[in-house]
Amino acid sequence: MMKFGVVTFILLSSLTCLAQESERDKIRMLEQQKEYERLRLVRMEMDSGIYYLNREQYELANVKLKFALANMRSIPSDLAFFFGKNSYFIEKYKQSVDWLTKYIQLKGTTGQYSSEAAGWLRKAEESLLEERRAENIKTVEVLSRDYTIDCGPSGKVTCPVCNGSTVIIKKDYFGETYKTCPYCSKHGFLTCEEYNLLLRGQLKAHP
Numbered sequence: 001m002m003k004f005g006v007v008t009f010i011l012l013s014s015l016t017c018l019a020q021e022s023e024r025d026k027i028r029m030l031e032q033q034k035e036y037e038r039l040r041l042v043r044m045e046m047d048s049g050i051y052y053l054n055r056e057q058y059e060l061a062n063v064k065l066k067f068a069l070a071n072m073r074s075i076p077s078d079l080a081f082f083f084g085k086n087s088y089f090i091e092k093y094k095q096s097v098d099w100l101t102k103y104i105q106l107k108g109t110t111g112q113y114s115s116e117a118a119g120w121l122r123k124a125e126e127s128l129l130e131e132r133r134a135e136n137i138k139t140v141e142v143l144s145r146d147y148t149i150d151c152g153p154s155g156k157v158t159c160p161v162c163n164g165s166t167v168i169i170k171k172d173y174f175g176e177t178y179k180t181c182p183y184c185s186k187h188g189f190l191t192c193e194e195y196n197l198l199l200r201g202q203l204k205a206h207p
């Protein structure tokens, strides 16, 4: 009786094991199917991105290609190429250079899009340089009048209008005329606040 019980137990537990195994297989298969379906949809988004790129609808292409980028575990080289190319048209040149370079690194000169990629890369690099040059000009144009200048611990600055003399000399056809400096009220210096106002052209002259 005891022996019979043990055999039954072994039989039952191996049956349970088998059942569990097939259940696990089923789940695994379902998960795989789900993953294939997901990848198929992502791939479709990528294809429609390429479709819109070829029809010069670059903003829309950007949305589709970015979706594909975000949802693929590893990025296929053709996606790198199309995203890089599309980035050129939406004027994201740094991004364009980055992805086109990646494509060329992956495929060398023998890839399906290698020569096209090299062409767009050259254009994107030129545009990027231009953009940086323009930004340099802007940097040069950062002017002191847009900032508050620290005048140091004295809090005073020699009046730059009269150079501290409190007098302005005007030379004209009739000779020299002397006028009291209208900015520093006979002190020859400005407070720091007045100085900053003067730099911005906002310091009122005394009549």
Ligand SMILES: [Zn+2]
Pocket (backbone or CB within 6 Å): 159, 160, 161, 162, 163, 164, 165, 166, 167, 181, 182, 183, 184, 185, 188, 189
């Ligand atoms: Zn002055």
